[in-house]
Amino acid sequence: MSITDFLTDLLNPDLAFLPKALAIAVMSSIVCGVVGCYVVLRGMAFIGDAVAHAVFPGIAVAFVLQGSLVLGGAVAGVATALLIAIFSQNRRVKEDSIIGVFLVGAFALGIVIISRAPGYAGSLQQFLFGSITGIPDRDLYVVGGTGLVILGLVLALHKEFVAICLDREMSRAMGLSVFWLDIVLYVLVTLAVVISLQTIGNILVLALLITPAAAARLLTDRLGVMMLLAPLIGGVSATVGLYLSWSYDTPVGGTIVLVATAVFLAAWLFAPRHGLLTRRWRRPGGQEIGDDARPALSAAK
Amino acid sequence: MRALDIEGLDVDLGGRPVLRDIRLHLDRGELVGLLGPNGAGKTTLLRAVLALTRTRGGTVMVEGKPSRPGRSEIGYVPQRHEFTWDFPISVEQAVMSGRTGHIGLLRRPGVADWRAVGDALDRVQLTGLRRRPVGELSGGQRQRVLVARALALAPRILLLDEPFTGLDMPTQELLGDLFTSLAAEDRAVLMTTHDLVAAVDSCTRLVLLNGRIIADGQPADLQDAELWTKTFGVSETSPLLKLVRAT
Numbered sequence: 001m002s003i004t005d006f007l008t009d010l011l012n013p014d015l016a017f018l019p020k021a022l023a024i025a026v027m028s029s030i031v032c033g034v035v036g037c038y039v040v041l042r043g044m045a046f047i048g049d050a051v052a053h054a055v056f057p058g059i060a061v062a063f064v065l066q067g068s069l070v071l072g073g074a075v076a077g078v079a080t081a082l083l084i085a086i087f088s089q090n091r092r093v094k095e096d097s098i099i100g101v102f103l104v105g106a107f108a109l110g111i112v113i114i115s116r117a118p119g120y121a122g123s124l125q126q127f128l129f130g131s132i133t134g135i136p137d138r139d140l141y142v143v144g145g146t147g148l149v150i151l152g153l154v155l156a157l158h159k160e161f162v163a164i165c166l167d168r169e170m171s172r173a174m175g176l177s178v179f180w181l182d183i184v185l186y187v188l189v190t191l192a193v194v195i196s197l198q199t200i201g202n203i204l205v206l207a208l209l210i211t212p213a214a215a216a217r218l219l220t221d222r223l224g225v226m227m228l229l230a231p232l233i234g235g236v237s238a239t240v241g242l243y244l245s246w247s248y249d250t251p252v253g254g255t256i257v258l259v260a261t262a263v264f265l266a267a268w269l270f271a272p273r274h275g276l277l278t279r280r281w282r283r284p285g286g287q288e289i290g291d292d293a294r295p296a297l298s299a300a301k
Numbered sequence: 302m303r304a305l306d307i308e309g310l311d312v313d314l315g316g317r318p319v320l321r322d323i324r325l326h327l328d329r330g331e332l333v334g335l336l337g338p339n340g341a342g343k344t345t346l347l348r349a350v351l352a353l354t355r356t357r358g359g360t361v362m363v364e365g366k367p368s369r370p371g372r373s374e375i376g377y378v379p380q381r382h383e384f385t386w387d388f389p390i391s392v393e394q395a396v397m398s399g400r401t402g403h404i405g406l407l408r409r410p411g412v413a414d415w416r417a418v419g420d421a422l423d424r425v426q427l428t429g430l431r432r433r434p435v436g437e438l439s440g441g442q443r444q445r446v447l448v449a450r451a452l453a454l455a456p457r458i459l460l461l462d463e464p465f466t467g468l469d470m471p472t473q474e475l476l477g478d479l480f481t482s483l484a485a486e487d488r489a490v491l492m493t494t495h496d497l498v499a500a501v502d503s504c505t506r507l508v509l510l511n512g513r514i515i516a517d518g519q520p521a522d523l524q525d526a527e528l529w530t531k532t533f534g535v536s537e538t539s540p541l542l543k544l545v546r547a548t
Contacts, residue, residue: 041388156407163401167384170450173351174402175371221389221434 001247009246021132021199022242024143025256028196029208029234031147034154035192036213036234037227038185042165046096047084048209050103051190054080056110056202059127064117070142070194077190080106085183130201130253132242143195150188161185162223199238201253207260208234215264218271233263302365304329304458304489305350310359312342312349319345321513323359327491329457332484334500335493337510338533343493344380346510347460350491351377363458371402376451378461381443386436392446393431396421399450421452425479441472448479459483461492465499477503497541501548520548 010019039048058076062069080102087102088095114124126134154161163171164181171178189209196205216229241256248255269277303326310323320342327333335343348354350361352368361368363375376399390398396418397410404410410418422428425445430438435446444464451459461480465473473496481503484490494500500507501520509515509523509532516528523529526542535541 041385159398159401159404159409160406162388162390163398165385166388166390166395166398167379169353169379169383170377170399171401172353173370173375173377173379174399175369176402217389221436222391223389223394226389 003243006243006246017133017135018246020135020137020140021252022239023140024135024195025132025199025238025242025252026235027143027147028192028199029212029238029256030231031150032192032196032205032208033212033216033231033234034151034227035188036209036211037216037223037230038161038165039189039209040213040217041223044189045206045210046099047081047186048189048193049206050084050099050106051077051081051186052193052202052205052209053103054106055190055194055197056107056127057113058110059197059202060110060113060117063127064113068138068142069197070139070146073194073197074146074191076106077194078187081186081190082183085179085186089179126201127197128202129251130197130199130204132199132245132252135198139198143198146191146195150191153184153188157181157184199242199252200256204253204257207257211257211260211264212237215260215267218264218267218274221273233260237263303327303362304364305491306360306362306365307350308360308362310346310349310361311357312345312354313357314345314354319512320349323514325508325514325517327458327489329487329489330484331506332480332490332492332504333506333508334504335491335508335510336495336497336500336532337493341511341532343510344462347377347462347491347493350460351375373403373454374457376454376456376459378444378447378451378459378464380462380466381440381447384435384443384447386438386443388435390435391432392427392435392438392449393418393422395435395446396449396453399453403454417453417455418449420455421449424452424483425449439472440468441476444468444472444476445479448476448483452483457488459488459490461490463493463495465494465496473499474502497544498548 009015010022039045055073055077058072058074059069062072084099084102087098160176160181163174163176164178168178192209193205196208200208212234213230215233216226219229220226237260238256241259242252244250244259245252245255267275269275271278305327307323307325310320311318312320323346335346337343345354349356350368352361352370363372397414400410400414400417404414422431425448427442427445427449430442435443438446464476468476477499480490480492484505492504504520506518507520507523508517509528511532515532516523524545526537526545529535529542529545530537533541
């Protein structure tokens with residue numbers, strides 16, 4: 001299918017679900033790209049995985065009660081994020097073990113709950129692998145609104161988030177409340193995951209959080225640039241992925257993630273300074289990383 | 302008024318006594334070396350001064366007022382491994398991060414903040430590297446970034462945790478000179494270290510710590526071998542004692 005056909009389909013009123021799916025996929029990958037930068041830089045990918053799984057029981061309950069899936073997922077995800085933050089204060093069991101416990105526990109709870117609902121097999125597949133059909137108009141506004149709130153909070157607390165990523169001990173000494181900032185960050189990650197579930201699905205949503213941010217990290221050494229590149233990579237991957245999925249009738253979540261993964265691999269090979277092949281091609285005697293301030297310091301003595 | 306005044310400080314960690322009856326005073330202009338073996342409570346003492354750890358008893362007064370987190374009178378330079386060096390951030394941004402608490406929520410750095418960062422970078426002679434990513438710095442440069450980050454608040458007390466660890470001799474010497482001149486600019490500087498030679502060379506006073514304060518005096522007054530064997534738990538024939546006698 002050519003790009004023109006895809007554009008025609010997007011404007012076709014009989015296929016109204018398609019532009020909706022595109023809007024949701026792009027919005028959620030932009031939000032995930034921005035939040036994912038903190039996740040990648042702090043090495044908390046496992047927490048992202050945990051909340052992604054932890055939203056499942058909430059979605060199951062919402063499904064059984066015919067409520068909003070986004071809301072149900074958000075409640076369960078935030079509850080799990082809080083539990084992880086509180087339990088990991090006890091240093092006897094390490095944070096990753098705590099996350100492991102709650103990740104699987106929550107997912108198991110979701111499976112048990114949804115198995116009680118009639119006709120669960122089909123819905124289960126939708127939750128796990130994502131789908132572009134059957135998105136209610138209301139979700140469009142929920143996703144858009146939640147996305148704006150997340151981006152607003154990131155903008156407001158960016159300075160503090162950077163400080164706690166850089167040096168927790170120093171942040172405490174400066175009087176920052178590291179515990180509460182951690183919780184806000186976990187909640188933002190959870191919300192970003194929840195709004196992405198619809199199109200990407202529960203299993204693959206982690207990719208939207210990690211892959212664009214990781215690719216952006218390979219392309220730049222500047223945080224500001226990284227936080228612009230990551231949502232850009234995410235948004236483009238979502239658009240291209242949806243187009244390919246529509247053209248070749250492949251699962252939408254999987255296709256979007258594969259496109260993002262391809263971008264990551266390309267960045268890994270061809271990134272301007274740190275790419276594998278770029279480094280190999282670069283002539284010797286190019287960039288020197290030297291201790292060039294030392295002579296200045298000695299001279300000043 | 303003393304810059305730092307610690308009286309009868311007791312600290313427990315995990316139910317075990319770590320510091321007992323610590324009495325320590327610092328005046329501006331002093332560069333005091335805090336020496337002791339691993340587990341002596343050096344870092345814990347610094348954290349108690351910053352009010353980052355719960356104390357069991359005693360008082361910590363900073364410029365006449367009880368210590369609490371977020372006071373700009375104290376500049377803290379934690380051990381280098383506390384900092385995430387692979388973070389994509391430039392030297393000047395890393396130094397600016399030291400003012401995060403001071404700038405306050407929902408506010409952006411202003412002219413005064415950038416001026417303070419510029420002054421701090423000048424002071425440690427990193428101005429030429431201000432735009433460089435922190436991940437590309439050498440160990441000595443990294444240590445100076447952390448010192449600049451603490452200086453960005455223009456503190457009157459500077460706490461340095463193991464600033465010499467893992468650095469070669471010339472770098473240690475340069476840093477030692479920097480600390481000496483920082484103290485001479487009317488600051489009180491307290492520095493923990495393992496490094497006896499660097500400490501004796503640059504400090505105006507040495508404090509030997511092992512749970513309690515074993516000795517507190519000028520380097521020349523601490524020749525008694527027993528003080529050192531008591532602090533470090535080494536034997537009379539230890540190379541450490543030869544070093545003490547030689548310095």
